Amino acid sequence: MTPSSRILVVGGGSVGMYAALRLQRRLRRELKQGRVGITIADLDSYMTYQPFLPEAAAGNLEPRHVVVSLRRVLPRCRILGGRICDIDLAGKSARFAPMEGPERVLDYDYLIFCPGSITKTLPIPGLAEYGIGFKTVEEATHLRNHILGKLDTAASTDDPEVRARALTFVFVGGGYAGVEALAELEDMTADACRYFHGISRDSMRWVLVEASDHILPEVGPELGTWTTDELRRRGIDVRLDTRVKAIEHDVVVLDDGESIPCETLVWTAGVTANPLVRHLPTGDRGRVATSAELLVDGTDFAFAAGDCAAVPDLTRPGEYCPPNAQHAVRQSRRLADNLIATMRGRRRTPYRHKNVGSVASLGLHKGVANVYGLQVRGFPAWFMHRTYHLTRMPTFNRKARILMDWTLALFFKREVVALGALARPREEFEFASRSQEETANARR
Numbered sequence: 001m002t003p004s005s006r007i008l009v010v011g012g013g014s015v016g017m018y019a020a021l022r023l024q025r026r027l028r029r030e031l032k033q034g035r036v037g038i039t040i041a042d043l044d045s046y047m048t049y050q051p052f053l054p055e056a057a058a059g060n061l062e063p064r065h066v067v068v069s070l071r072r073v074l075p076r077c078r079i080l081g082g083r084i085c086d087i088d089l090a091g092k093s094a095r096f097a098p099m100e101g102p103e104r105v106l107d108y109d110y111l112i113f114c115p116g117s118i119t120k121t122l123p124i125p126g127l128a129e130y131g132i133g134f135k136t137v138e139e140a141t142h143l144r145n146h147i148l149g150k151l152d153t154a155a156s157t158d159d160p161e162v163r164a165r166a167l168t169f170v171f172v173g174g175g176y177a178g179v180e181a182l183a184e185l186e187d188m189t190a191d192a193c194r195y196f197h198g199i200s201r202d203s204m205r206w207v208l209v210e211a212s213d214h215i216l217p218e219v220g221p222e223l224g225t226w227t228t229d230e231l232r233r234r235g236i237d238v239r240l241d242t243r244v245k246a247i248e249h250d251v252v253v254l255d256d257g258e259s260i261p262c263e264t265l266v267w268t269a270g271v272t273a274n275p276l277v278r279h280l281p282t283g284d285r286g287r288v289a290t291s292a293e294l295l296v297d298g299t300d301f302a303f304a305a306g307d308c309a310a311v312p313d314l315t316r317p318g319e320y321c322p323p324n325a326q327h328a329v330r331q332s333r334r335l336a337d338n339l340i341a342t343m344r345g346r347r348r349t350p351y352r353h354k355n356v357g358s359v360a361s362l363g364l365h366k367g368v369a370n371v372y373g374l375q376v377r378g379f380p381a382w383f384m385h386r387t388y389h390l391t392r393m394p395t396f397n398r399k400a401r402i403l404m405d406w407t408l409a410l411f412f413k414r415e416v417v418a419l420g421a422l423a424r425p426r427e428e429f430e431f432a433s434r435s436q437e438e439t440a441n442a443r444r
C-alpha cells in the first residue's frame with residue numbers, strides 16, 4: 001500500500017456512508033497510523049434513510065430518527081460540508097465549494113463516486129415554481145407541516161373555493177416514492193381530520209396522476225393493480241394514462257382536459273442520475289458506466305455505485321441494476337472491499353445480487369410486498385415492510401429510536417400540529433420590531 005492513500009467519497013448517502021463505515025473498520029490500523037485518509041464531502045452532515053421518509057412525513061417517525069449523523073458514525077473520517085462542483089478524473093482531483101468561504105481543490109488517490117440521483121422533472125410550465133419533490137427529510141417534514149397547515153386553513157374559512165383548494169392534494173408519479181408518500185399522508189389526514197372542525201375524510205381530495213397504465217412497477221403487475229383498487233377504495237382518485245400539462249398558481253391542468261384547483265403538487269415522477277456524472281464516462285440511462293467490479297470505465301482508481309451508477313446486473317445478463325436502496329447498500333460493501341483489494345494489489349470481486357423484491361407501506365397497518373416471488377398484501381405486508389427496513393436502518397441508536405417511536409404510537413395519538421412557521425423563525429421578531437417602530441412614529 002502506498003503511504004498516505006487519500007480516499008475521497010463524493011456523497012455521504014446510502015453508498016457513501018456504508019462504504020466509509022466498512023473502510024473505517026477494515027482499515028482501522030492504516031487510518032490510525034495516518035497511512036490512509038478518508039474524506040467524505042456531502043451537502044449535509046447526515047445520511048438519510050429514504051425508505052422511511054413516507055413514515056416521517058406521516059408523523060409515525062420523528063424526522064431526526066430517519067437520518068444518521070456522519071460525524072458520529074465515522075469518527076476516523078474527515079467530513080466536509082459542501083458541494084463537489086466538478087471531478088477531474090485525469091488529474092485525480094475534485095473542486096469543492098464549502099458551505100462558506102472560497103472553493104478549494106481536493107486531491108485523491110482513490111475516488112468513491114456516489115452522489116445519488118435527483119428528482120426527474122419535465123419542462124412543464126409552472127412545475128419548478130409550484131411543485132415540490134419527495135426525496136429529502138426537509139421535503140418530507142415540509143410536506144407534513146404544509147398539509148396539516150392546509151387542514152388549518154380549510155377549518156378556518158367559510159369560503160367553499162378556498163376550502164376545496166386547500167383540501168386537494170395532487171401527487172404525480174406512481175412509483176414507490178409517490179405511492180407510499182401519498183398513501184401514508186392520506187392515512188395521516190384521515191386520522192387527523194377529527195380534530196379539525198367541519199373536515200371529514202370525504203371533504204379531502206387526493207389525486208394520483210400516473211402517465212403509464214399502472215402503478216408500483218416494483219411489486220409487479222398483479223400487486224400494482226391490487227394497489228390501484230385499494231387506493232380507489234379509500235377514495236383516492238388514481239388517474240392512469242394521464243399527464244400534467246401545466247401548473248398555474250393554484251390550478252393543476254391535466255392532459256385529459258380537467259383543471260384541478262389545489263395548492264399542493266408533489267412531484268415524484270422518478271429520478272435521474274446526479275448531474276455531476278457529466279464529468280465521468282456515462283452509460284445506461286445517463287448513469288456512470290462501471291464494470292461489475294464497480295470500477296468507473298477506463299480507470300483503476302475510481303469506483304461508483306448506487307443511484308448514479310449503471311452497474312451491470314450479473315443475474316440478468318445485458319441489464320443494469322435498478323436504482324434502489326437494496327442494491328446501493330450491497331454495492332457499497334462490495335465497493336469498499338474492492339477498493340481495499342486494489343490498494344493491496346489483490347483481485348477484485350464482481351458485484352452480484354439477485355433482487356429479492358420490494359415492500360411498500362400504504363399507511364398504518366396497510367402494505368404490499370413481493371418478496372422472492374411471494375405476493376403479500378395488507379397487514380402482513382406492512383409488517384414485513386417495517387421489519388425489513390428496521391433491520392436495514394444503520395446503527396443501533398437509530399433502530400432503537402425508531403422502535404420507540406412505533407411503540408409510543410401504540411399508546412398515544414398522532415401529533416397534528418402544523419409547524420410550518422419553523423421555516424420562518426424571524427417573522428415574529430420582525431413583526432415586533434415593525435409594530436413598535438410604527439407606534440413610535442405615530443407618537444411623534
Ligand SMILES: Cc1cc2nc3c(=O)[nH]c(=O)nc-3n(C[C@H](O)[C@H](O)[C@H](O)COP(=O)(O)OP(=O)(O)OC[C@H]3O[C@@H](n4cnc5c(N)ncnc54)[C@H](O)[C@@H]3O)c2cc1C
Nearest residue numbers: 011013014015042050051084115116306307324325326328
Ligand atoms: C421516498 C423514497 C422512498 C424509497 N423507498 C425505497 C424502498 O422502499 N426500497 C428501496 O430499495 N429503495 C427505496 N428508495 C431508493 C433509495 O433510497 C435510493 O436508491 C438510495 O438511497 C440510493 O443511494 P445513493 O447512495 O446512491 O444515493 P443517496 O442515498 O441519495 O445519497 C447521495 C448523497 O450525495 C449527496 N450529494 C449529492 N450531490 C452532491 C454534491 N454535488 N456534492 C456532495 N454531495 C452530494 C447527497 O446530499 C446525498 O447525501 C426510496 C427513495 C425515496 C426518495
